[in-house]
Amino acid sequence: MFKRRVALLVAIAFLMTIIVPGFFSAPTKAVAASKNPIVFKIYWGDSNAEPVDVWKTPIGKKVEQITGVRLQFEFIVGSDEETKAGIMLASGDLPDLINAHNVVNKFIEAGALVPLDNYIAKYGKNIKKWYDAKALKKIKYPKDGHIYYLTPFREESDPLYSFAGFWLPIYVLKENKWPVVRDIDTYFKIVKDAVKKHPTYNGKPTIGFTALTDSWRIYVLMQQPLRLEGYPNDGGWLIDEKTGVVKDSYTMPYAKTYYKILNQMWNEGLLDKEMFSQNYDQYLAKISSGRVIGFYDERWQIQSAIDSLEKQGLYDRIPIAMPVLKKGVKRDRYNVVTMGTGAGISITKKCKDPVAAFKFLDRMAGEDILKLINWGIQGQDYYVKNGKMYKDAKQIQNYMNPDYRKKQGIGGNIWFAFPRPPFDWTYSDKSGKISWDYSDQALEQRYKPYEKEVLKAYKIKSFKDLFSPTWNSPYGYGWDIKLPDDLQAIQNQADDLQRRYVTKAIMAKPGEYDKIWNEYLNKMKNIPIKKVIDFRQKEIQRRLKEWN
Amino acid sequence: MQSSKKGIFSTIYNQRQLIVLTFPFLIMVLIFNYFPLWGWLLAFKDYKPYLGFQNSEWVGFKNFADLFSDVYFFQALRNTLVISCLKLIFNFLSSITFAILLNEIKNMLFKRTVQTISYLPHFVSWVVAANIVYTVLSPDYGIINDLLVKFHIIKEPINFLGEPQYFWFIAPATEVWKEMGWNAIIYLAAMTNIDPQLYEAASIDGAGRLKRIWYITLPGILPTVKILLIMNVGWILNAGFEQMYLLQRPSTLDYSDILETYILRYGIGSGRWSYATAAGIFNSVVSLILVTTANKVASKIGEGERVF
Numbered sequence: 007m008f009k010r011r012v013a014l015l016v017a018i019a020f021l022m023t024i025i026v027p028g029f030f031s032a033p034t035k036a037v038a039a040s041k042n043p044i045v046f047k048i049y050w051g052d053s054n055a056e057p058v059d060v061w062k063t064p065i066g067k068k069v070e071q072i073t074g075v076r077l078q079f080e081f082i083v084g085s086d087e088e089t090k091a092g093i094m095l096a097s098g099d100l101p102d103l104i105n106a107h108n109v110v111n112k113f114i115e116a117g118a119l120v121p122l123d124n125y126i127a128k129y130g131k132n133i134k135k136w137y138d139a140k141a142l143k144k145i146k147y148p149k150d151g152h153i154y155y156l157t158p159f160r161e162e163s164d165p166l167y168s169f170a171g172f173w174l175p176i177y178v179l180k181e182n183k184w185p186v187v188r189d190i191d192t193y194f195k196i197v198k199d200a201v202k203k204h205p206t207y208n209g210k211p212t213i214g215f216t217a218l219t220d221s222w223r224i225y226v227l228m229q230q231p232l233r234l235e236g237y238p239n240d241g242g243w244l245i246d247e248k249t250g251v252v253k254d255s256y257t258m259p260y261a262k263t264y265y266k267i268l269n270q271m272w273n274e275g276l277l278d279k280e281m282f283s284q285n286y287d288q289y290l291a292k293i294s295s296g297r298v299i300g301f302y303d304e305r306w307q308i309q310s311a312i313d314s315l316e317k318q319g320l321y322d323r324i325p326i327a328m329p330v331l332k333k334g335v336k337r338d339r340y341n342v343v344t345m346g347t348g349a350g351i352s353i354t355k356k357c358k359d360p361v362a363a364f365k366f367l368d369r370m371a372g373e374d375i376l377k378l379i380n381w382g383i384q385g386q387d388y389y390v391k392n393g394k395m396y397k398d399a400k401q402i403q404n405y406m407n408p409d410y411r412k413k414q415g416i417g418g419n420i421w422f423a424f425p426r427p428p429f430d431w432t433y434s435d436k437s438g439k440i441s442w443d444y445s446d447q448a449l450e451q452r453y454k455p456y457e458k459e460v461l462k463a464y465k466i467k468s469f470k471d472l473f474s475p476t477w478n479s480p481y482g483y484g485w486d487i488k489l490p491d492d493l494q495a496i497q498n499q500a501d502d503l504q505r506r507y508v509t510k511a512i513m514a515k516p517g518e519y520d521k522i523w524n525e526y527l528n529k530m531k532n533i534p535i536k537k538v539i540d541f542r543q544k545e546i547q548r549r550l551k552e553w554n
Numbered sequence: 555m556q557s558s559k560k561g562i563f564s565t566i567y568n569q570r571q572l573i574v575l576t577f578p579f580l581i582m583v584l585i586f587n588y589f590p591l592w593g594w595l596l597a598f599k600d601y602k603p604y605l606g607f608q609n610s611e612w613v614g615f616k617n618f619a620d621l622f623s624d625v626y627f628f629q630a631l632r633n634t635l636v637i638s639c640l641k642l643i644f645n646f647l648s649s650i651t652f653a654i655l656l657n658e659i660k661n662m663l664f665k666r667t668v669q670t671i672s673y674l675p676h677f678v679s680w681v682v683a684a685n686i687v688y689t690v691l692s693p694d695y696g697i698i699n700d701l702l703v704k705f706h707i708i709k710e711p712i713n714f715l716g717e718p719q720y721f722w723f724i725a726p727a728t729e730v731w732k733e734m735g736w737n738a739i740i741y742l743a744a745m746t747n748i749d750p751q752l753y754e755a756a757s758i759d760g761a762g763r764l765k766r767i768w769y770i771t772l773p774g775i776l777p778t779v780k781i782l783l784i785m786n787v788g789w790i791l792n793a794g795f796e797q798m799y800l801l802q803r804p805s806t807l808d809y810s811d812i813l814e815t816y817i818l819r820y821g822i823g824s825g826r827w828s829y830a831t832a833a834g835i836f837n838s839v840v841s842l843i844l845v846t847t848a849n850k851v852a853s854k855i856g857e858g859e860r861v862f
Binding site: 096284 | 602626688692695714715804808818822824826
């Protein structure tokens with residue numbers, strides 16, 4: 007009896023300690039919550055973006071203070087944007103804001119997004135400053151004429167580096183006495199010789215040529231023949247810039263020639279054996295190890311591998327992009343500048359306060375915030391002298407360190423997606439360019455010592471000087487044309503077939519290549535890809551007519 | 555065992571508490587397993603989320619016609635069946651053998667250690683496991699290739715995950731590595747139910763270890779094996795989505811694309827909800843047929859061990 011009473015008392019005491027503090031702390035929490043900013047949930051559907059919760063960084067916290075908005079991020083897991091969008095729409099479980107990236111049309115077609123036209127007219131104080139009538143016209147959804155997002159793809163291109171190219175590491179360039187590699191035969195010859203000369207690196211075999219083939223990223227392998235023929239990255243389409251005639255790249259004759267070269271290299275053991283089984287991280291790790299000689303890619307995809315090589319001090323292993331073309335082609339279009347129509351941040355119909363959300367987006371385009379997110383905190387990341395912003399040596403060093411940038415919350419993929427002017431614009435107080443990257447100081451300082459040496463060896467000012475001048479596309483980017491669902495399904499089928507067969511053809515045994523390629527062409531005939539081509543052609547021609 | 559009408563009512567009356575207790579579960583099954591069947595109607599519509607269910611157009615059997623005219627659907631079906639069957643066989647053989655061997659070990663410490671190690675991979679998610687598999691099988695620095703080359707079994711490292719034909723065996727093999735220890739638990743439990751006197755009697759009759767395993771242990775766990783087999787046959791069209799999704803590469807799609815990844819890519823991934831639903835229905839119908847057949851066969855052969 008006594009024992010039972012003690013047990014009861016203990017139990018009650020235990021319960022009290024759990025429950026009572028809960029009762030008392032509840033009201034204080036509620037008070038604190040009422041002071042809190044508006045919280046918006048945002049889905050970040052851009053699988054290229056590094057999932058960094060910028061709102062937790064010092065700069066993010068300042069942005070919260072100024073805008074009174076806190077963003078709760080949900081990042082995409084994996085890289086399948088389309089599937090995630092489909093599941094989100096099917097469940098109807100939408101956050102307040104969405105960076106829908108490449109699949110924004112799914113959300114628009116599903117009626118999940120709020121049209122912004124009226125908001126821009128009413129509240130778009132900053133936005134109207136950066137997006138003029140012509141720019142707004144370009145981002146109207148062609149089907150209903152509404153604007154659903156403000157594109158962050160502005161007319162700008164990095165003045166320092168080429169956007170894409172066939173890459174070679176510095177030590178190989180040096181050994182070959184700094185060649186400007188312009189044709190593909192020379193390129194692969196250099197690769198072959200380099201493998202012969204350096205069969206291993208750090209005890210592991212050197213890899214002649216590799217490619218990124220992880221899910222949709224395999225597009226870099228599929229667009230190589232196009233690039234070699236001097237076409238820009240238009241999502242795998244050959245577009246005539248004058249007439250707007252579109253051809254598909256699936257059956258282009260040069261693709262067969264090019265992949266046959268790769269097939270021969272595969273059989274000679276010069277291609278990466280893991281080319282078709284590695285994922286994106288493994289691909290980056292391989293480049294970071296310094297064992298890879300050649301590959302084709304776009305700079306933003308391999309930036310973190312370059313950062314890693316720099317951090318390890320393997321400067322002579324860092325790759326430099328080369329303007330490689332098919333023999334006989336004169337002009338490369340690796341660097342394109344145009345205003346794209348790609349998606350930025352949209353407000354969904356489930357947003358609890360669309361007006362506040364829009365005011366927030368507009369506020370993000372305010373000059374004080376642009377300074378904060380692109381330059382950093384004044385006094386800490388930059389100084390102002392005589393009304394001009396500048397960074398001292400230490401601050402530049404910090405800024406060039408990707409880890410510092412991540413910790414501090416400067417720049418990066420997240421801020422990039424908000425409505426913004428092109429980075430090479432100047433603040434209205436004339437204190438400097440929107441982003442430090444484009445300031446005069448940066449053009450001198452951003453190149454690291456090893457890069458300056460390479461530039462000197464080539465007798466050029468910028469790595470872009472190796473390439474043809476930046477090309478201004480009259481029809482925007484071909485890749486950001488959004489297809490309706492039924493056409494998208496057709497394109498997916500064609501893409502899938504292409505991916506299956508190109509990989510099969512590259513890995514084919516000697517003598518089997520042509521057979522596999524013919525099988526591929528025959529199967530492609532069954533897919534009504536003509537419908538997709540017609541749709542794209544109509545859209546390109548509309549753009550050529552309306553934009554210019 | 556009363557069979558008269560009055561008997562039924564009195565049985566119901568006697569078991570009234572038990573019957574009431576089953577209601578919550580019946581309701582749960584209704585809500586979560588039967589109510590969603592309503593969504594199957596989508597397969598007969600051209601469903602567009604912005605139009606809603608009401609306004610989407612009826613298209614009859616178009617989605618099924620599309621499905622059955624797609625070569626890749628049948629390829630996915632073939633892969634699913636092959637991979638599942640291989641998995642079923644490999645899994646059963648490996649875990650039963652493992653359980654029997656483990657049962658014969660008399661040193662408790664060793665037995666426990668082995669068992670714990672063997673079922674640890676079960677708790678690792680496929681996301682992590684796929685990376686382990688990738689690293690181990692890598693032709694570049696993977697341990698398996700390294701060993702095979704060092705022992706001169708092969709000359710050149712094999713690109714296991716990149717060669718399509720190997721996939722049918724990699725999938726079951728990795729599943730065995732991950733689940734063998736876990737699956738063995740139920741057989742070990744079944745073995746503890748076997749009367750020790752049987753073993754004693756057998757050894758007095760002069761039966762050795764192998765004979766005891768063959769004539770006592772195996773028949774002892776047979777009912778468990780049968781029930782599990784029937785239940786697993788019902789899952790035969792689920793070849794393990796996560797594993798396939800994470801291990802497959804564009805180059806191995808011809809052999810690694812199973813129904814679920816197919817549905818994901820060509821259905822939901824392409825915004826074709828109706829198409830995905832049609833494929834899902836097909837999947838369910840085949841599974842249903844397989845389970846009932848397996849159940850029938852089991853009841854014909856066995857001494858009454860069946861699920862229903």
